[in-house]
Amino acid sequence: MLTVHAAPLVLPVGVAAVAQGAVAVDGDRIVAVGPYDEVVAAHPAARVRQWPGVLTPGLRQWHAVWLLTRCYHPDPREADQLGDRPLWGEAFERLAGEMDAARRAGSVRRGLQQMLRHGTTHLAGRFHDPVVRTAVHRAGLTEVSAVAAPGILVGEPSLDPFAEGHDLPGSVHGPLAVGGRADLAVFDVPDEDALCAAGAGACIATVLGGRLVYRRR
Known part of the structure; x- marks a missing residue:
């Protein structure tokens, strides 16, 4: 249409x-x-x-690999216990040990949904994990080269592509x-x-x- x-x-x-x-x-x-x-x-x-x-x-989300493979995106039903922000670092490592495949796949789907809520349509990097690759494909987002990514991740990964001070052309x-x-x-x-x-x-x-x-x- x-x-x-x-x-x-x-x-x-x-x-x-x-x-x-x-x-x-x-x-x-x-x-x-x-x-x-x-x-x-x-x-x-x-x-x-x-x-x-x-x-x-x-x-374009420069840190999509981090956000989808090294962060946990809580289910809204877990908000009282885990909050509503992506969990990373030690918090993620604690959860990863007890996470089954279904819970991990749910986290990836919620992460992608949050990216769409932030205007993201392209993800920098290549996803070799089958769970992540399948979810990205089903969501319809485009994977693009991360060669031109503006440096390594410093500090907390953010769903906001503008968070590291990028201008509009850089985002x-x-x-x-x-x-x-x-x-x-x-x-x-x-x-x-x-x-x-x-x-x-x-x-x-x-x-x-x-x-x-x-x-x-």
């Missing part, structure tokens, strides 16, 4: 921002990026989704471009500076291969 995603500010990355912009998506591909009036006029039969804030390319998977895969994220902030300051926790929607896979209620 042809869909137009519109926002007060579209940040394609690599080219100028578009005020009152829009991205037209057909299937899993981007077919237009530009001013809202022009995009809608060129695609009059499209369904239109109006979003607040800024629309960007989907983000997205690549620019929005006609013919590219429709991986988008929407953030409830007024501009790029506010996005970098607020971080990916401001995400209100994630589009993965043209599918709306997360929408904040």
Whole structure:
């Protein structure tokens, strides 16, 4: 289905921002990026989704291997005991010894869901663990090379790709471009500076291969 995603500010990355912009998506591909009036006029039969804030390319999670293989993502039913943040280091090691395959697979799925809630569509690294590889494949996220990763993990691993001070070009998977895969994220902030300051926790929607896979209620 042809869909137009519109926002007060579209940040394609690599080219100028578009005020009152829009991205037209057909299937899993981007077919237009530009001013809202022009995009809608060129695609009059499209369904239109109006979003607040800024629309960007989907983000890249540089530390996905850490987050999915060396962290435990608690089930909401465990929140009273374990909290709601990823457990790593000694806390993870204590849990790992008593974790069966089903519990570990659940942690991986929840980690991926949390990444989608942070606008992430691409994961740096290669996943050799069958449990993780299968979950990533089913979720539809894209694995990309980690060769250009900005250094080793320092401190606590974060679900927020902006957490280590990266700017928008350093946090997205690549620019929005006609013919590219429709991986988008929407953030409830007024501009790029506010996005970098607020971080990916401001995400209100994630589009993965043209599918709306997360929408904040």
